[in-house]
Amino acid sequence: MKKLFTILIFALSLTTAQAQMADGSTAPDWTLTDINGNTHNLYNMLDSGYVVYLDFSATWCPPCWSYHQSHAFRDLYNNYGPGTADNKVRVFMVEGDASTNSADLAGTGSNTQGDWI
Numbered sequence: 654m655k656k657l658f659t660i661l662i663f664a665l666s667l668t669t670a671q672a673q674m675a676d677g678s679t680a681p682d683w684t685l686t687d688i689n690g691n692t693h694n695l696y697n698m699l700d701s702g703y704v705v706y707l708d709f710s711a712t713w714c715p716p717c718w719s720y721h722q723s724h725a726f727r728d729l730y731n732n733y734g735p736g737t738a739d740n741k742v743r744v745f746m747v748e749g750d751a752s753t754n755s756a757d758l759a760g761t762g763s764n765t766q767g768d769w770i
Contacts, residue, residue, distance in 0.1 A: 685745070688758065688770070693745070703743045704733075710769075711750040712757040718766035721746075 674680065684694045698705050708726050710717035726744045733742035746769065753764065760768030 685747075687745075688755070693743070698743055703741055706742065706744045708744070708746045709749050710746055711748065712753050712762070712765040712769055713750065715766060721769060722767075 680695065682694070682696045684692055686692050695705060706726060706729065708720075710721065712718075726746070729742060730744040731737070733739045734744065748758070750764075754762055756762030757765040758769050760766075760770075
């Protein structure tokens with residue numbers, strides 16, 4: 654058993670995960686539907702001159718919640734998003750856990766750090 658565990662650890666150490674794209678590469682196009690039922694398409698927003706920020710988080714994640722509580726993306730959106738003079742920024746929080754429900758997003762579920770909306 655100890656040998657199997659060692660082999661498993663060694664095999665896992667050979668794999669790599671990349672959380673961002675290589676410099677100079679082109680992001681793939683995507684369309685998403687927000688919690689209000691509105692659809693958004695990346696290439697359409699970019700073609701319209703918007704800068705798009707994506708925040709990948711999970712409602713149960715303490716470091717994600719800590720960053721959310723810093724209000725960095727909210728402030729960016731409020732200063733440069735819709736309804737501002739610049740109106741050049743779009744910010745999306747993408748929930749990384751498929752089992753998250755609307756109660757978790759609202760902070761009233763059993764798998765959440767607080768109100769993400």
